[in-house]
Amino acid sequence: MVKRRVLLDHKKNGKLFLPPFLSFFETSSTSILLSKWIDHRLPELLWIGLLIEHYGNKMGTDLSVDLAKIAKTNFTDSGVSFFSFTSAYGNRNKIEMEKVLFDLDHKHILDFLRDGLYTLCLFYPLCPFCFLYDIKPVLYDISERRVYLEKYKSILMKYYDRFEKPAAIIQTTCEYINLSTGKMQISKDIPKIDFNTIFDYPETDESKRTASFMRASVNATFGCADVPPTWAEYFWNRGLEIEKCEYEKIWREYEI
Numbered sequence: 001m002v003k004r005r006v007l008l009d010h011k012k013n014g015k016l017f018l019p020p021f022l023s024f025f026e027t028s029s030t031s032i033l034l035s036k037w038i039d040h041r042l043p044e045l046l047w048i049g050l051l052i053e054h055y056g057n058k059m060g061t062d063l064s065v066d067l068a069k070i071a072k073t074n075f076t077d078s079g080v081s082f083f084s085f086t087s088a089y090g091n092r093n094k095i096e097m098e099k100v101l102f103d104l105d106h107k108h109i110l111d112f113l114r115d116g117l118y119t120l121c122l123f124y125p126l127c128p129f130c131f132l133y134d135i136k137p138v139l140y141d142i143s144e145r146r147v148y149l150e151k152y153k154s155i156l157m158k159y160y161d162r163f164e165k166p167a168a169i170i171q172t173t174c175e176y177i178n179l180s181t182g183k184m185q186i187s188k189d190i191p192k193i194d195f196n197t198i199f200d201y202p203e204t205d206e207s208k209r210t211a212s213f214m215r216a217s218v219n220a221t222f223g224c225a226d227v228p229p230t231w232a233e234y235f236w237n238r239g240l241e242i243e244k245c246e247y248e249k250i251w252r253e254y255e256i
Contacts, residue, residue, distance in 0.1 A: 037162040037167075037254065038160065038254050039229075039232060039236075040222065040227070040229060040232045041162075041171075041218065041219075041222055042159055042160070042162075042167075043086065043231060043232040043235035043236070044084075044085040044086050044087060044222075044227060044231065044232065045084065045085070045086075045170045045171065045174050045218075046086070046120070046156065046159060046170075047064070047086055047117060047120060047129060048060070048061075048064045048084070048170040048173050048174065048177075049155065049158075049159050049166060049169075049170045050116055050117060050119065050120055050155065051063050051064050051113075051116040051117070052064075052169065052170070052173075053155050053158075054115065054116040055112070055116060057169065057199055059112075060116070061173050061176070063109060063112055063113060063116065064084075064173060064177060065173075065176065065177055065180050066104075066107060066109055067083070067104065067109070067113060068083035068084060068177045068180065068181050069083075069180060069181060070100055070103045070104055070107070071083045071088065071089065071100055072181040072182070073103070074096050074099040074100045074103065075088075075092055075096050075100070076096065080225065080227055080228070081183065081225075082178060082183050082221065082225045082227070083177060083181055083183075084173075084174040084175075084177035084178050084181075084183075085174075085225070085227055086127070086128055086129065086231050087128065087227050087228065087230065087231045088128075089128035089129055089131065090128035090230075090231065091128075092131070097131045100131075101131075101132070104132075110132065113129075113132055114132055114133060117129050117132065118137050119148055119151070119152045119155075120152075121133060121136060121137050122137040122138070122139060122148060123148075123149070123152060123238070123242055124234070124235065124238050126234055126238075127231075128231065149242065149243065153243075160253075160254050161254055162215060162254070163211075163215075165201050165202065168198055168201050168202075168211040168214065168215075169198055169199065169201075171211075171214045171215060171217075171218045172195055172198040172210065172211070172214045174214075174218055174221070175195075175214055175217050175218060175221065176195050178221060183221075184217075184221065193210060193213065194206070194210070195210070197210045198210050198211060198214070
């Protein structure tokens with residue numbers, strides 16, 4: 001029996017081997033810029049993880065989708081228009097933000113979003129989601145602030161590895177948001193995907209296929225969306241201000 005070469009269906013691009021899903025963009029009219037999970041994608045998608053950690057898979061996912069839909073309805077197309085990304089909520093005019101706040105309040109989910117994203121806006125005062133608050137979150141009690149910081153750090157660490165279940169869930173939710181807001185379409189030639197199977201990852205073969213597809217899809221989405229690095233750079237620089245961390249060690253462990 002002839003052994004099938006590993007990565008035989010992948011296309012080599014420098015030192016990288018692109019799966020068929022991504023290598024398509026090499027020959028299409030659509031340009032794509034590959035991004036790094038730790039550097040860029042994680043800061044953009046962490047907000048979804050924070051909602052899920054706070055409320056559980058079902059409610060956290062529903063809240064993220066509802067916010068994205070309302071933002072899509074009220075925000076103009078200027079700037080980043082993928083509302084699965086944190087950057088899409090920045091640099092919006094006051095009237096549009098007030099419309100979003102009104103609709104969120106009318107749907108009775110504004111307070112839930114404020115609670116779920118509190119830590120992110122507490123430690124990152126320039127976070128685009130700070131528009132959700134009448135007054136930006138502030139904690140003057142050092143011991144209480146430490147409690148919030150330790151909890152936040154423990155959540156962030158869960159998402160460092162893009163192949164683990166927490167990261168797989170937020171990547172799948174990212175693409176579900178993009179599908180729900182009309183920013184993504186799945187070809188009829190691709191077998192039907194049940195997004196809910198990701199919650200069984202990595203216990204079933206179907207969940208593994210979903211996770212693999214979503215990792216490739218998210219990478220392609222980021223490349224096509226051309227998301228500016230402003231938020232991601234601020235995210236990590238601000239993180240170093242909050243508390244010193246071995247960023248280079250983290251990057252080498254999970255990116256190389």
